[in-house]
Each structure stands twice: as structure tokens, then as C-alpha cells.
Amino acid sequence: MTPYSLAFYVDVVTTGTLLGVGPAASPDRVTMALGSNFGENTFDDHSMLRDYGLAEFFWDRASAEHTWSGHHFTLQVHRLAYRDHTLVNETLRARYGRFTPRLRFEKLQRLLERRGVPLLEIPEIPANSPYFRTFWQPDSRVAVSVIGTYGEYSTPDNLRVGDVYKIQAPMAAEEVEWRRARVG
Numbered sequence: 001m002t003p004y005s006l007a008f009y010v011d012v013v014t015t016g017t018l019l020g021v022g023p024a025a026s027p028d029r030v031t032m033a034l035g036s037n038f039g040e041n042t043f044d045d046h047s048m049l050r051d052y053g054l055a056e057f058f059w060d061r062a063s064a065e066h067t068w069s070g071h072h073f074t075l076q077v078h079r080l081a082y083r084d085h086t087l088v089n090e091t092l093r094a095r096y097g098r099f100t101p102r103l104r105f106e107k108l109q110r111l112l113e114r115r116g117v118p119l120l121e122i123p124e125i126p127a128n129s130p131y132f133r134t135f136w137q138p139d140s141r142v143a144v145s146v147i148g149t150y151g152e153y154s155t156p157d158n159l160r161v162g163d164v165y166k167i168q169a170p171m172a173a174e175e176v177e178w179r180r181a182r183v184g
Contacts, residue, residue, distance in 0.1 A: 005099035008092065009108055009167065012075065014117050016140030016169045018055055019091070023169050024070035030057050035091050053087040054079060054099070075167040077103050081158040103164040105146045109135070119144060122176050123183040131155050132165060134179075141170035 012018055021033045027050065031038070039051040045064040050057050055075055059068035079087055081101050088099045109119055119135035122143075132155075133148040145165040147155050159165065 004097045005088075005103070006107065006111060008096040008099075009075075009077075009103060009164075010111050010115070010117075012167060012169070013108070013112060013119070013137050013142045013144065014115065014140060016137075016142050018073060018075070019095070022070070023057075023072045025057075026070065027057075027059060027068055030070075033091070035089055037089060052089055054089070054092065073169055077164045077166055078156055078159055081156065081163075102159065105135075105144065105162050105164050108144070108164065112137075123179040124148070125179065126182075136171055136176055138173070138176075141172065143168045143171035 016022060019033045021030055025033075027048070030050065034052050034055065037052070041049045041051070043049075046060055046062070048059045048068060054077070055073060057073045058071040060071050061068050080099055080103075083101050093099075112119060117137060117139070119137055122134050122136045124130070124132055124134050128145075130149050131147070131151040133146045135144045135146065136142070137144075144167050147159050147161050147163050147165055149155075149161055156165075
């Protein structure tokens, strides 16, 4: 068994889900999986975010009369470097144990490769380059953002080059192609 939080990250990148809950899940389904301890922000009647500490889920809808439609989720891995033990909710800790303050990309990539789950580097959007690098898992459509180089005011001081910044699902193949086309 992969120790501690590494198993969690491998599960997320491999499946594109968090505790079996995908990015398109309803708010009620996410709450069933992660619990009711979250912060909620709505942006007009069209967008909603629920912040579970490490994980954030996003929804949108056409109008207040429509139901929420899952858009994506993000694991804000960089928040762990602040060493706030309340950041990882009880459900995740009960299943995966303790979470380390940093996730080294090379460890995650090595574990995924052993399982036959490749991560492909894709071009970074210009605003984030060269400070961040993005890797994509095409089957699960998960993107992993990694600190590429240190930049004062551009990258967190408490992370090192090679640390995972965030993990997001999904990243559509169309976005990957758009990024590749921009690079030429």
C-alpha cells in the first residue's frame, strides 16, 4: 500500500474522482462524500464554490430556476505547506491517514508510472510560465500543476521547485490542444 496521502493523490489522478465523486457530481453528492463542514460562496445565481479545505468543488447553472451542474474540482495542495492540520477534513484523514506538507511531483509521477498511468507535460499558459508546469493524465483528464522555477511574487515561498501546487479535474482534451496550438 502506498503510504499516507500519496495513495490519495494516486487515486485522484488515476480515477479523476475524489472518494469516488467526480467533478460533475451534485452538491448533495459531494456533501455526502466529504461531509457538511465547508465554506460556500455563490457568485450571483450562476456559480457556486464549496471549499472543503484541501478540496474545492465548483458548480454553475443557467439561472436560479435550474439545478447546479458540476464544473470541476481542485485540490489546493499548496495549502498543506502552512501545516494547518484542520485543512484535511476528517473523512480524508480517516481513509488516508496523515498528509505531508508537500507533495513531490517526482514521487507522484513514479507511483503513477508503476501503475501504467502516464502524465504528459503540456504547455503552460503564458501568464504562469516558467514558474509553473502542467502535466495531464489523458484517461482521467486530471491536470497536475507543479512549481517549475522559483519567482518572487510568482510562486509561494513555502514550496520548492518540483512541489505539486494543485491538482484539477477535469481538463478537457480541447484545452490541451488549445494550449499546444498556442505554442506552435
